[in-house]
Amino acid sequence: MRDGVLKTLEVAARSAQVRVAGPTDAELTQRQDELDQKIAAATDAEAKAQYQAARAALDDQQRYRAQIR
Numbered sequence: 036m037r038d039g040v041l042k043t044l045e046v047a048a049r050s051a052q053v054r055v056a057g058p059t060d061a062e063l064t065q066r067q068d069e070l071d072q073k074i075a076a077a078t079d080a081e082a083k084a085q086y087q088a089a090r091a092a093l094d095d096q097q098r099y100r101a102q103i104r
Contacts, residue, residue, distance in 0.1 A: 060100070067093050 058066070070090040077083035 057096075057100075060097070063093055063097055063100075 067090060070086050074083055074086045077086060
C-alpha cells in the first residue's frame with residue numbers, strides 16, 4: 036500500500052509540472068484574427084470553408100489549453 040501511495044504522489048508531482056507547449060495565447064489570437072480577415076475576404080466557397088475549419092481548430096486548441104492549465 037505504501038508503494039501505491041508513493042507512486043500516486045510521484046505522478047501528482049509530475050502532473051503539476053506540465054507546461055503548455057506550442058504557440059502562445061497571443062499567437063493563437065493573432066492567427067484567429069488573420070483567419071477572420073481571410074474568411075471575410077474569401078470569394079471562393081471552398082477556400083472560405085477551409086479557412087473556417089482552420090479557425091474552428093484554433094478555437095478547439097484554445098479551449099484545450101484552458102482545460103489543461
